[in-house]
Amino acid sequence: MDQTAQPDIGADPSLLLVDDDEIFLRRLARAMEKRGFSVESASSVAAGKAMAMARPPAYAVIDLRLEDGNGLDVVELLREARPDSRIVVLTGYGAIATAVAAVKIGATDYLSKPADADDVVRALLSSGEALPEPPENPMSADRVRWEHIQRVYEQCDRNVSETARRLSMHRRTLQRILAKRSPR
CATH class of the missing domain: 1.10.10.60 (Homeodomain-like)
Structure with a gap:
């Protein structure tokens, strides 16, 4: 995806990012803002839940394992608060069992770290009917x-x-x- 081209994110560009890796969180937030999203960031399950309840976003990117718990708790709460929200679960632990659990709870997609902003945008905006394009340089x-x-x-x-x-x-x-x- 060309970084200068703005993706079609719809009328509500709200995006919640939840990750306990502060450096990754700041970089992803900046990259998503450049692509037209209105970003709110949280670094814990508690903060993510509070933000999801206060202002349920149209989009969310949530880390699976956080220092204070499981990101799937945020996914579940967000799915109840805003059923049409598109949620991508990120994790450093890519396993089929966790991917299935994330999708069953309501995640739209599941990405293994390291994922770049283009991968995240593709996952957030994919229609679900067709498989998204494979990453340019996937990890071996x-x-x-x-x-x-x-x-x-x-x-x-x-x-x-x-x-x-x-x-x-x-x-x-x-x-x-x-x-x-x-x-x-």
Whole structure:
């Protein structure tokens, strides 16, 4: 999508962004404002719910896992407050089970991070009848695996043994993976 072209977002450009990654949240908010959306941002489930109840937006982009809970709680509340809202769930944990749960609760689409603003706009504005275009440069399967391992490793406070146990892999195999550079 050309960044200079304004997408057809309709009469109500209100957009709620909920993500606990402050840097990502600010960048996405700026990018969406450039594309014509009227953006409100929240960095927690509680703040997202409050904004969704006070002013239910026409569009929403909600992170699945937030520090204070699950983003699906915001999706559910927003779907009740404004049934016609188009909601995209973003997550660093791309899994079929969470995608199905998000769509069952009322999300329009589901994207794995890192997703850029063009991917988000395409997902928000897709009609649902046709599949959206695939991303220009999707992450390779090796990169997705590496990102997942890194995330679990960080969640285990960089404890190799605990990370290996949680990923059901041998500790030495994990050490070799962690010693290498990230795949492209």
